[in-house]
Amino acid sequence: MSVETLVHQEVLVVRLHGDLDHHSVESIRSEVEKALTLGGYRALVMSFASIDFMDSSGIGLILGRYKKLKEMRGAMALCEINPSLEKILKMSGVYRVLPVFPSEREALAHVKGVL
Amino acid sequence: MSSRVSPSVAVENYIRLQFPSKSENESFARVAVASFVAQLDPTLEELTEIKTAVSEAVTNAIIHGYENSFGEVRIECSILDHTVKITIEDDGAGIEDISVARQPLYTSRPDLERSGMGMTIMETFMDLMELESSPGCGTRVTLVKTVGDDPSQQPS
Helix, strand or coil: CEEEEEEECCEEEEEEEEEECHHHHHHHHHHHHHHHHHHCCCEEEEEEEEEEEECHHHHHHHHHHHHHHHHCCCEEEEECCCHHHHHHHHHCCHHHHCCEECCHHHHHHHHHHHC | CCCCCCCCCCCCEEEEEEEECCCCHHHHHHHHHHHHHHHHCCCHHHHHHHHHHHHHHHHHHHHHHCCCCCCEEEEEEEEECCEEEEEEEECCCCCCCHHHHCCCCCCCCHHHCCCCCHHHHHHHHCCEEEEEEECCCEEEEEEEEECCCCHHHCCC
């Protein structure tokens, strides 16, 4: 599991790769947190394009970041959700609190519009 | 908590795995079970559902059962016709109140950013999820799912 972070006009984009489970989530969380804090960003896009597997640990990661950005009055969006991920995200109510887009470009446009 | 497939029980094939409660083994456990179940020719969706349910059960054993201390997790996976039965057991802390633990979004560890969705995911992705637990002794989760073509659903 690895995580790729890039910045697009004050928006932190996190591209997740590989398996997202309890084992891998801890290092991903600290990397995302570090990037958010260091840059002072209030907007986050998480891309799941390269995720092969995700369990409820991923839900914890998403909702944890959502809570944090909400406290900061920031914006967050998810993108590139494959059908097996979609099922877990819907079950957990993630779609009720966070906007989800087919592409990173659309997710970026959305969070920039909210800020 | 010990359960063994006795030779008198009709199963066509089975595997047993035992490993220490290290989070590195979560991925090994779900991949091993999925590889074994592959002989039933499940759809990719069914295989993903089984992998996810196993991952939830093993994670629970490691973080709730053993609370990240050392212990052993045991998995038994057996198949009969098109049905797979998986038991995941630990000798850890056990669950005080199973009905509370099974509630969606309930977590005993919000500090670890756990979502409380593990049991709901197991219930939704499998045909059956049974939970047996005795506080101080351990927990056993039984997961059952029929995959691919179920012969009992076919006209004879």
